[in-house]
Amino acid sequence: MKHLTSIRELDTGSAIAILDNADELGAVNSREVKKLPALRGKTVVNLFYENSTRTRISFEIAAKRLSADVINFAAATSSVSKGESLKDTAQTLEALGADATVIRHPMSGAAQTLATKGWISGSVVNAGDGSHEHPTQALLDALTIRQIKKSGNDLAGIKVLIVGDIQHSRVARSNVLLLSLLGAEVTLAGPETLLPKTFAAMGCKISHSFEEALAEKPDVVMMLRVQRERMQGTFFPSEREYAAKWSLSGERFKMLGKDTTILHPGPMNRGFEISNEAADDPRSAVLTQVRNGLSVRMAVLYKLMAGEG
Amino acid sequence: MQVFKGVSLASGETTDITLEGANVTKVGKTTESGLDCSGLMALPGFVDLHTHLRQPGYEASETVLSGSRSGAAGGYTALFAMANSDPVADTASVVEQVMKLGEEAGLLEVRPIGAVTKGLAGTELSALGLMANSKAKVKVFSDDGHCVHDPLVMQRALTYVKGLGAVIAQHAQEPRLTEGSQMNSGELSTELGLKGWPSVAEESIIARDALLAEQVGARLHICHLTTAGAVDVVRWAKARGIQITAEVTPHHLMLTEELVRSYDPVYKVNPPLRRMEDTLALREALIDGTIDIIGTDHAPHSSEKKDCEWEQAAFGMVGLEHAASVAQEVLIEPGASDWRRFSEVMSSKPAEIGSLEGHGTIAEGQPANLVLIDPAGSRTADAVTHSLSSNNPFAGMELKGRVVHTIFRGKFSLRDGKVKNA
Numbered sequence: 001m002k003h004l005t006s007i008r009e010l011d012t013g014s015a016i017a018i019l020d021n022a023d024e025l026g027a028v029n030s031r032e033v034k035k036l037p038a039l040r041g042k043t044v045v046n047l048f049y050e051n052s053t054r055t056r057i058s059f060e061i062a063a064k065r066l067s068a069d070v071i072n073f074a075a076a077t078s079s080v081s082k083g084e085s086l087k088d089t090a091q092t093l094e095a096l097g098a099d100a101t102v103i104r105h106p107m108s109g110a111a112q113t114l115a116t117k118g119w120i121s122g123s124v125v126n127a128g129d130g131s132h133e134h135p136t137q138a139l140l141d142a143l144t145i146r147q148i149k150k151s152g153n154d155l156a157g158i159k160v161l162i163v164g165d166i167q168h169s170r171v172a173r174s175n176v177l178l179l180s181l182l183g184a185e186v187t188l189a190g191p192e193t194l195l196p197k198t199f200a201a202m203g204c205k206i207s208h209s210f211e212e213a214l215a216e217k218p219d220v221v222m223m224l225r226v227q228r229e230r231m232q233g234t235f236f237p238s239e240r241e242y243a244a245k246w247s248l249s250g251e252r253f254k255m256l257g258k259d260t261t262i263l264h265p266g267p268m269n270r271g272f273e274i275s276n277e278a279a280d281d282p283r284s285a286v287l288t289q290v291r292n293g294l295s296v297r298m299a300v301l302y303k304l305m306a307g308e309g
Numbered sequence: 310m311q312v313f314k315g316v317s318l319a320s321g322e323t324t325d326i327t328l329e330g331a332n333v334t335k336v337g338k339t340t341e342s343g344l345d346c347s348g349l350m351a352l353p354g355f356v357d358l359h360t361h362l363r364q365p366g367y368e369a370s371e372t373v374l375s376g377s378r379s380g381a382a383g384g385y386t387a388l389f390a391m392a393n394s395d396p397v398a399d400t401a402s403v404v405e406q407v408m409k410l411g412e413e414a415g416l417l418e419v420r421p422i423g424a425v426t427k428g429l430a431g432t433e434l435s436a437l438g439l440m441a442n443s444k445a446k447v448k449v450f451s452d453d454g455h456c457v458h459d460p461l462v463m464q465r466a467l468t469y470v471k472g473l474g475a476v477i478a479q480h481a482q483e484p485r486l487t488e489g490s491q492m493n494s495g496e497l498s499t500e501l502g503l504k505g506w507p508s509v510a511e512e513s514i515i516a517r518d519a520l521l522a523e524q525v526g527a528r529l530h531i532c533h534l535t536t537a538g539a540v541d542v543v544r545w546a547k548a549r550g551i552q553i554t555a556e557v558t559p560h561h562l563m564l565t566e567e568l569v570r571s572y573d574p575v576y577k578v579n580p581p582l583r584r585m586e587d588t589l590a591l592r593e594a595l596i597d598g599t600i601d602i603i604g605t606d607h608a609p610h611s612s613e614k615k616d617c618e619w620e621q622a623a624f625g626m627v628g629l630e631h632a633a634s635v636a637q638e639v640l641i642e643p644g645a646s647d648w649r650r651f652s653e654v655m656s657s658k659p660a661e662i663g664s665l666e667g668h669g670t671i672a673e674g675q676p677a678n679l680v681l682i683d684p685a686g687s688r689t690a691d692a693v694t695h696s697l698s699s700n701n702p703f704a705g706m707e708l709k710g711r712v713v714h715t716i717f718r719g720k721f722s723l724r725d726g727k728v729k730n731a
């Protein structure tokens with residue numbers, strides 16, 4: 001495996017192998033000397049066309065813990081604003097020694113294009129492309145669920161509810177593909193305008209009522225942010241109306257089971273899609289997600305770059 | 310005198326065709342010797358009602374000359390050049406310039422299409438009458454690339470153009486429903502995270518314009534139908550007696566949205582590739598006559614505009630050198646139709662819609678505009694054609710049939726598969 005641009009590139013076995021590896025590599029993060037020599041002499045470029053401090057930092061630390069050198073290239077402050085193409089930027093960075101490119105891009109398919117066009121020879125990791133995919137986020141979510149639910153290798157029979165702006169969410173797409181690959185039962189919930197029925201073809205259930213979806217007793221509830229930056233025009237009447245129907249708060253929060261895990265890919269909008277009481281509840285695993293993000297990204301970089309094919 | 314011996318006609322008859330000067334002088338057996346054409350079909354030269362020749366303005370993508378060479382290689386003896394050049398073909402001087410470039414190239418007849426609205430902006434009518442009365446004698450108007458979306462502007466344009474004895478070719482795309490759209494709207498666009506292009510955006514404009522054409526009694530031509538629903542609307546309008554004609558492109562007859570999974574911009578086109586069920590409906594409509602013609606929508610783009618992210622890439626694909634093979638694949642190979650129908654959709658009907666004289670027939674006393682094809686031949690399509698651009702979605706595909714000779718006004722523009730140097 002040379003690239004990771006979509007969960008479609010994984011099968012059940014390779015996905016489980018990444019999670020197992022992440023568990024092992026994650027152990028180093030609690031050591032006093034948090035470093036392994038696995039990628040010494042290799043260079044990872046973080047090529048970010050969208051602002052995302054948390055994902056960029058996560059990839060940066062993951063690469064450094066494996067002893068790789070890291071170059072951060074933020075497109076907003078670079079030659080891209082002078083009109084340089086993705087092709088030229090990526091080729092320039094490779095000429096400077098990049099062995100792998102971690103790309104975040106506002107356009108769907110940009111990571112796959114970079115991996116397949118023949119512009120560069122190194123590995124490509126998709127750190128989020130438009131509304132398409134964010135595979136390492138799905139892997140860290142799967143790892144978090146597997147750890148908390150102690151479900152063994154995979155996620156067989158675990159019921160996961162993903163709620164909110166599904167239409168614009170690459171996190172939702174990658175999670176539907178990966179969690180169902182691992183045997184979980186995924187339900188998507190959101191208003192009709194943000195959750196077209198075409199999502200069902202990806203292998204999940206669809207609900208347009210948060211209450212009805214909660215009544216199914218999900219083991220995991222993942223809340224998503226409303227992505228205003230990807231919206232053209234109006235998708236719901238007001239924030240107040242959205243929060244009234246789709247926020248994890250009040251009566252809906254009370255509907256959660258005592259072992260229901262709350263996830264959120266961040267950044268959270270407290271008081272909008274999630275309440276303080278939900279975000280700060282002991283059942284919330286958002287910080288475990290962040291920690292697991294590091295382990296998963298170490299595992300992915302190791303798999304793609306350490307030459308085990 | 311030039312004699313083509315032993316050709317097969319669309320009727321199935323085997324005969325000889327004799328040319329003298331620029332005209333056909335005899336269709337029938339002759340004792341004169343000539344070029345042995347046994348096994349070749351002789352058909353009226355193809356006519357494309359929908360070509361982007363890109364000149365003036367985008368000469369890195371195509372010129373009238375390079376597009377003419379590509380047309381000759383594809384068996385065409387006439388091309389209608391779309392108006393979205395730079396400057397836009399919205400005045401008499403631009404259409405006359407395009408016509409003159411076509412005459413200089415001399416490989417086929419270039420018929421300029423005039424813009425419906427100034428600068429293709431959709432608000433003010435362009436110099437319709439002056440273009441119709443110019444040396445270019447424009448008979449087809451289109452804002453192709455853009456939809457004439459304002460219903461009042463469209464109603465006025467239909468009324469005005471009717472008085473000129475011309476036709477409007479509409480690019481049916483409701484702009485608000487397709488803002489930022491990248492591919493067919495459906496399960497695949499959802500998975501790929503690309504903004505969908507709903508079929509209703511095409512079908513609603515066709516329905517509206519059919520009713521407008523009925524109201525004012527004008528002719529209406531619909532460019533590049535792509536959906537099963539659009540076929541239904543056109544079928545309904547024809548049954549109602551509305552003067553509507555419809556076109557389909559080679560790529561929408563052969564290719565589906567599944568190709569977009571690659572995010573390879575060579576498959577990015579406006580209107581987008583649709584589902585297999587749409588493709589099958591388009592094929593059926595071409596066979597039964599609901600769709601009247603194949604128009605290539607040959608849309609060359611230089612490699613810079615395709616060697617990038619999907620959303621950054623330009624819309625469009627080339628098609629002049631593959632259309633005949635696609636028509637053969639759809640009409641002839643499955644035994645669904647015949648060479649008469651082939652000849653209608655590729656030649657006589659587009660000539661009729663475009664009020665083009667001297668094309669669309671092989672008859673004594675008429676200009677010798679014809680094509681000889683080897684239907685038993687086949688080839689693997691190369692990305693590179695005679696076009697200056699290689700945004701070719703058919704590259705690598707095994708295609709039926711081969712254009713052997715193209716004759717324009719009695720002279721070879723293509724001989725044994727080689728384009729004559731202009």
